[in-house]
Structure formats: C-alpha cells, structure tokens
Amino acid sequence: MPAHVLAVIDHDCPGTEDMHDPLYFCVGLRLQFGGIDLVLRGPAVSSALVAADGPAPPEGNGARLPNPQRYVRSLVRAGVRVWVDDADLAGLRRDGQVLIDGVRTADTDAMAARWNEYEEVWFL
Amino acid sequence: MQSVDTGNAVPGELHAHAQLLVESKSPPGPGTVSRFLRAARHLAATGTQTGVYLIDDGVDYAVSAQGEVAWVLGAGGRVWADEVSLSERGIKTGQLAPGVVVAGLDAIAEQLFDPAVRVVWH
Amino acid sequence: MDGQTGPRWDLLLVVTSDQYGSVRFGTVRRLIDTALRSGHSIQVWACGEANGLTELGPAGAGHSPGEGSPAAGSRSRGGKRPAAEQIGALAAGNVGRFTWLACQTCSGERGAGEHVPGLPTPSFSDLRDYVAQAAKTVFIGGA
Numbered sequence: 001m002p003a004h005v006l007a008v009i010d011h012d013c014p015g016t017e018d019m020h021d022p023l024y025f026c027v028g029l030r031l032q033f034g035g036i037d038l039v040l041r042g043p044a045v046s047s048a049l050v051a052a053d054g055p056a057p058p059e060g061n062g063a064r065l066p067n068p069q070r071y072v073r074s075l076v077r078a079g080v081r082v083w084v085d086d087a088d089l090a091g092l093r094r095d096g097q098v099l100i101d102g103v104r105t106a107d108t109d110a111m112a113a114r115w116n117e118y119e120e121v122w123f124l
Numbered sequence: 125m126q127s128v129d130t131g132n133a134v135p136g137e138l139h140a141h142a143q144l145l146v147e148s149k150s151p152p153g154p155g156t157v158s159r160f161l162r163a164a165r166h167l168a169a170t171g172t173q174t175g176v177y178l179i180d181d182g183v184d185y186a187v188s189a190q191g192e193v194a195w196v197l198g199a200g201g202r203v204w205a206d207e208v209s210l211s212e213r214g215i216k217t218g219q220l221a222p223g224v225v226v227a228g229l230d231a232i233a234e235q236l237f238d239p240a241v242r243v244v245w246h
Numbered sequence: 247m248d249g250q251t252g253p254r255w256d257l258l259l260v261v262t263s264d265q266y267g268s269v270r271f272g273t274v275r276r277l278i279d280t281a282l283r284s285g286h287s288i289q290v291w292a293c294g295e296a297n298g299l300t301e302l303g304p305a306g307a308g309h310s311p312g313e314g315s316p317a318a319g320s321r322s323r324g325g326k327r328p329a330a331e332q333i334g335a336l337a338a339g340n341v342g343r344f345t346w347l348a349c350q351t352c353s354g355e356r357g358a359g360e361h362v363p364g365l366p367t368p369s370f371s372d373l374r375d376y377v378a379q380a381a382k383t384v385f386i387g388g389a
Binding site for chain 1: 143159162163164166167169170172242244245246
C-alpha cells in the first residue's frame, strides 16, 4: 500500500541524535505519518551499508556514537520501504560491504514516475 | 546482493495532476548528470505535466548544463529560471539555454499554490 | 484541530535547510511576499538554522547565523532589517494570512532563547497536524 510520504535523502547522514540529521528526522516523520518510504541517493547510500562479516552494533549501547545504520535498520524493522540508488551503490560500495537486510535497490530517478502515488515527496 | 526493485506497486490514487520541480542547487561537476533533472525527464516522459523552476544556484543549469535542460524540454516539460536569481548572478537572458523562460515567483504563483500541482524542492 | 473543516492555510512551507535558514532567507522572504501578494495564506515551519531566525538576542549556542546573513542580529550590508524584525512585522500585519512556526524541538536542541513574541512554537510532533491544516506543503530540506 503506498505510503503517505516519500522521503529522499541525497546528502551525508552523520547519524547523530538530533533534528539536523535527516535520518533521525525521518524516524520522527514515520512516528507521525505512519506510512513513509525512503530513498537514499548519493552519499546517503553509505548509511545503508554494513560490513558483511561484522556483527550489528549492539542497540541500547551506552556509547551513542554517530551511527546512521541504526536508523536505517530501525526504519526497515518498522516496515518502511527503503531503497538505495543502484548506480550510487555501485560507486560507493566497498569490498566486504553489504546492504542492511531488507533495503532494496532501484533506479531512483525512474522511480520519479511513481511520485504520484505519494501525498508528499520531500527531499530532506 | 539485493534484487533490483522494478517498482511494480499497484498505482494508487493520483495525488497531483502536475509536478513543479524546483532546483536550487548548482549542477554537479563535469561528467556527472543531474539526478533531479533526470527525475523531471522521467516524469515528463510519463505524460505528467512537469515543470522545472530554477532558482538560486539552480539557475546555473540554464547556462552550464544546457544539455540536461534540453532533456526536460525534449520530454515535454517546461523550464523556467528565476529572474532575481539570474540578476544576482549577472546572468543575461542571451546566455540561457533555448527554451528556458525567465519568470519571477509571481509568474509561477498559480502553480506554487495550486493544490493539484505538487512542488518538489531540491 | 479547532473543529473547522477543510484546510485553513493555502501553503505550509517547511524549512529545514540551513542555507534557507540563513544566507538564503531572502528567498524564503520572497516566497512569503509572493503568497501575500497573490492573495494566499502561508505558514512557515522553521527547523534547523531557520529556527534561529526569530530568536531574540544572541543566537543559540552552536548555531550562530552566517556572517552577513539576515539572522545575524545586525543589519546586513544592504541595510535590511534582521530577519526576526521582518518576520515579526509580517506576522503582526497579516494575521490569519501569515505566521511563522518556530519548532520547539529544534529550539530545545539548540538551547535557543525566546522567540519573537506571539509566534507559535509547536513541537515537532505537531508537524502532521500543520500539514493537515494546509491545502499544500512544500518542504525545503537539504544541507
């Protein structure tokens, strides 16, 4: 079912716990709007990449280092559809990195043809 | 590796009959295409009434990324450049890509405030 | 929220971009002026740097507006009034047609002081209600 808001992030996401961070902002949007989808393009794609052989960082860890991946995981677990741009992924992914489980890839420019399915399309 | 999503969602209710994409950022460096204008081209190619409004640094597209502007026009879209932004940057009408129309915010107010026109600001 | 049916405002402009909250405030001002000239109503929701534009006195810690920006608290090179004055005057002179919403959540994160009196300071959790009250929302995000 189409979500209410399509959020697009195409710049760096430091993963801090404040409104300046677009992913943190996105988590807040999901809480309010319920249905949101998320597209990550450009440098933001890195927020969806993790080491293939490393364990996920423990949640609830007292040391809250900037960690954009935790927001992406949280959004996916909450049912948000998250896409990364396939061309940007090819350019940014390093050896040994994989996408966070549940994140999809797409030609996100071609996805513009689906913008009409959303009430709002916001570049965060 | 995740499978490529081909976007086969069932089309839902149309939320806007037209789209106005506002580009406020400079073109990316040489050899890199504008993602936002690519999106505009895709939209226009679907038959959606699509316009691009270049404002602030975005007016540079009308001068230095004329090929990308031509894409949008060729797909049936319209392109406007904000006259105040052009003036602030000393850009003259003669320097603009063919087909770009100089227009202040007042000239596009109808689109800005029409609920049937989605405005996406980049 | 107040029992009225249908949108109360023609446009909600959400500004989270730091550029549009500082050195590009002029464009936001032009959007407001365009709305008022064309007979429309507009609310501006201010997050990030934009949140500081209506703060009275020194800018909040860590978010000093850029040199020469209208939010710097002093007149810009063009002699323009600081943004807080402009926004306050516009709101006072266009009741029911313009207001500026300084996001309280951002104010709290910035350690902001008081904002121009009379301007609403909703919490981020109220954003959806404001979107619902507007016939249309335009979001200016980005770095």
